[in-house]
Amino acid sequence: MTGPLLDIQNYRLDIGTFDGPVHVLKDINLKVNRGDTLGIVGESGSGKTVLVRSVLGIGPKASRVVEGSIAFDGQGITALSEKDWTKIRGIRISMIFQDPMTYLNPLFTIGQQISDVIAAHEKAAGKGVSSKAARRARTEELLDQVGLPNPAMLFDQYPHQLSGGMRQRVLIAMALSGKPDLLIADEPTTALDVTVQAQVLDLIKSLVKKLNLTVIMISHDIGAIATIAKRCAVMYKGEIVEQGLTADILSAPKHEYTRRLLAAVPDIDTASAKVAAEPAVGTPPKSSILLEAIDLRKVYRSQSGSEVTAVDGINLSVATGEIFGVVGESGSGKSTLARMLLRLIEPTSGDIIFDGKNTSGLTGEPLRLMRRHMQFVFQNPHSALNGRHTIGDAIGEPLRIQTSMGRRDIEARVEALLDIVQLPKMFKYRYPHELSGGQKQRICIARAIALNPRLLILDEPTSALDISVQAQVLDFLQELRAELDLTYVFISHNLAVIRQICDRTIVMKRGAIVEQGETERLFLSPQHEYTRALIESGRKTSRAANLSAPTGS
Structure with a gap:
């Protein structure tokens, strides 16, 4: 065939709801x-995933093709039967999914899962x-093809025994098992660290x-797209608003939405102006150091008696009002x-000093009262909120646990907190599934500041968010810090975000601090080889780096 492998023409898709049809895809025209x-590329809700799932014949159940067609290798696939799809899906068109732990069964070995996929493809192809031996050989060949060491040993391992990057490579191997034409x-x-992200893209x-x-x-x-793709399509509200060569779109975007999207991307090589925190007038003077860790260690012991040191002799100090960055790969000990x-988590040894008081020996009521002043914002806002509770209940929960406030006072405080995080007061009646990712993260922040804490620890608070929503949350965090005189410990593997928001930063590797200092100094003059390697990996997906080199080369 001399025509396009994939040809989408005037494709419109609606999804039926109680309030009538929602126009999810509108007049999509795309040739590959x-x-x-x-x-x-596009935000959550722009229709990206619905479009490619339609190409695979696994679109939403309540969807209806209003107009248009999708052709693959000259064959119309818009109205294929499930029997006909089995000869295409996974064999000629294959997909690598986002979260490996969702798509790998924890009860079966890596080898068995890939071997079963190979058998299913062979059966579908007629x-x-x-034999088991032939499928094992093919599985080991695929594992070797995706750069995994010792495929024979990996064949008998389970998903939990592999790192995030290795699990993603297993999904790629699985997707390649049918020898697809389109991936x-x-x-x-x-969800991958900068170094692992660069390896997977390579x-x-x-x-x-x-x-x-x-x-x-x-x-x-945007950086990942620029690293891989020669051509790019930008989606917004179910439409392709711009498409062309990736280098052209990055250097000279024509649509207003594309320009806004690119402007929101933090650049690893650009220093950002940081909003300074100013204590309110009349606030009593505070100690310049709010939080200290002295020789902090955490050792995990297995049933066999072996030891793993997750955090090894950490010493750090966080000043009142600063944003303190913690950066490193998965397994470096950041979250621990x-x-x-x-x-x-109880430390194995060492001391934690908060506001001049050693918290290491606190238990019971004194520990509970201390935690009023130290709050945590978790990485995934979707799992951090209880789907059965309204937003008002979620934000008000710390007030019910930690204070003696009455119901009306709690409701008033919840409305005030929604106002602080720039969300409508009526959101208190909604449930988490009715909010976007960025809105849910703001709710988590509102809950964390409900008790007027002095310290917020934020564990990868923007990693699950779109670029534009990430930019909004980062700007909001800086404004909130200035308004409430908060101190942040900000954990991330996104170096561009760390440079944009943090005053000082520590770099962790295998449980130890390998470098620390002012954030700008770390980026301009990194001293440790590991810090230099992290920054270089981050540059691989930097928009600036990809604009200076031919895309897809």
């Missing part, structure tokens, strides 16, 4: 030729299912060249450190 790498990657690097690029793959990659990470600072 063999060997193309296409990036689709071939006889090959769709849905946010394949969202792997996809090498597979495109080696296997002559055609790739469609969905992401809200954060939980120890709040005494959610």
Whole structure:
């Protein structure tokens, strides 16, 4: 065939609701030729995932094709039966999903899961299912192809025994098992550290060249799209508002939405103006150091008696009113450190000093009262809120637990907190599923500041958010810090975000601090080899780096 591999023409899709149809996709026109790498970028709710799931025949159940068609390799696939789809889905069109732990079964070994997929593809293609030994050999070949060490050993391991980057590579191997013509990657690097993210992107690029793959990659990470895709389509409210060569769109965006999206991307090589915190007039003088950790260690012991040191001799001090950054890869001990600072995890040894008082020996009521002044904002706002509770109940919960306030006073405080986080007061009657990701994260922040704490520990608060929503939350956090004289410990693997918001930063590796100092100094003159490697990995997906080099090269 000389025509496009994938041809979408005037495609419109509605999803039925109690309030009538929602126009999810509107007049989509898109052509993807063999060997193309296409990036689709846009916010949550823009229709990216619905579009590619329609290409795979797994769109929403209540959806209805209003108009238009989708053709794959010259064959119309808009109205295929499920039987016909089994010969295409996973075999000729395959997909890499976003969260490996959701799509890998924890009860089965890696090898068995890939082997079962191979058998399913062979059966669907009408071939006889090959022997276990042949499928094992093919599985080990695929694991080797995606750059995983010792495939024979990995075959017998379970998902929980692998790192996040390794699990993502397993999903890529699984997607390649049917030798597809078209590979769709849905946010394949969202939850990964900068170094692992760069490795996965390099792997996809090498597979495109080696296997002559055609790739469609969905992401809200502009840098990831620029690294992989020669061409790019920008989606907004169910429409493709702009498409063309990625380099052209990045350097000279034509649509207003594309310009806003690019303006919201934090740049690792650009210093940002930080909003200074100013104590309110009449506030009594405070100690300049609010939080200290002295020789903090956490050692985990297994049943076999072996030891793993998660945090090893950490010493740090956080000044009142500053934003203190903690950066490092997964497994470096960032989250363990954060939980120890709040005494959610007991340290093996060392001291935690908060506002001049040693909290290490506190238990019971004194510990509960101390926690009023130290609050935590978790990484995933979707799982941090109880789906059965209204927003008003969620924000008011700390007040009910920690204070003797009456119902009316709590309601008034909840409304005031919603006002502080710039959300309508009527949101108190809503449930979490009725809010966007950015709105849910604001609710989590409102709940965290309900008791007027002095310290907020934020664990990857923007990693699950779209670029534009991330920018809004970061700006809001800086404004909130200035307004309420808050102190932040900000944990992230996104170096551009760390540079944008943090005053001082520590770099962690394998439980230890390898470098610390003023954030700007760390970025301009990193002393440790690991810090330099982290920054270089971050630059690989930096928009500035990709504008200075040919895209997809």
